[in-house]
Amino acid sequence: MHAPRKDPLLLAGKTLTLLIQGAMALAAAVIVLVVPAILFSKDEINAEVIAEVGPDALAMPILPLMLLLASVLVVVALVFLFFGKLRGIIDTVAAGDPFVPENADRLAVMAWLQIAIYVAKLAAERAAVGMASWANQFREVKVDTSFDIDVIPILLVLVLFILARVFRHGAAMREDLEGTV
Template sequence: MIMTLAKDDLLLKLGKVIALILQALCVVGGGIFLFLIVFVMLLSQGLLPGPVDANSLPDVTRFPLLSAGIGVTVMANFAAMFVFFGKMRLLIASASQGDPFIPDNARRLNAMAWLLLASQVLTVIVGELRVYGFSLIDPQSKSTLDISPTDLAGFLIVLVLFILARVFRHGAAMREDLEGTV
């Protein structure tokens, strides 16, 4: 007997709302960083008239390409997470319909794992760029990228998602076999 999830499952409804909110925040965050990149580039070139000048943000405008690189990397992270939460919403919608063990969900989980891995790598890149920026601003600083065990949790979740994708793929195959024998 195959059990189906309740269509009115509170956790699934909450997950759907949270994923939608997080997608919206990714759009807002990406937009803010796009604005900041343009602002820094214009400011560093002296193209912004008015009360704001390059002297008001000397560290950022001394290294505009580094600042833009950090901004673009953060925007790429927001884009990856936007797609991640979109896949999560599709996964939740499928589970809400009572049939989560389908090949599409296995593919979604696999894509989510790759997207989260990309996000984790982009986060490390941003950290390294910031450390490099601090060394440019103050060559005497001994700034380093500190990684703690809790920072590795994201990579562990990536592993869990890859494993879940395989479980879902296997579950979908078993279900197809079962339906073929009935």
């Protein structure tokens, strides 16, 4: 059974994945450009902070800032890859042949990518805490330092791994069926 060629849901899914990947590529480019700009102008930034805040101003914490930007860059790259895998699945559904071993592999990779996104997001949050005291010089910044476990990413990972098994089993059943016909 083939999916309709102009299925609006598949078209919306493919369009959304492309838009998200485009946004992630743009975000990555901005981060890559911002990092050297900050490193080359950190002395000027610190001088401006002293001029605004006074002689007791804290210097810009370069290490936490670079860790924050690196963590965000990792998240952006992983999200880009995640939606690339999803687009591959959408393409096979649009072609009418979703139960292929590649989709099982894509779903498993998407689960691992989601785990990596979660870990990188935690690293970004920790680095942001390191930036909070510096940012407090300008405006009261409230940073939540509690450690809460978000169950949604955990459930997504579980669902993706289960779907990977379903797709792998479906592909194997189809191969068995084709072998008997």
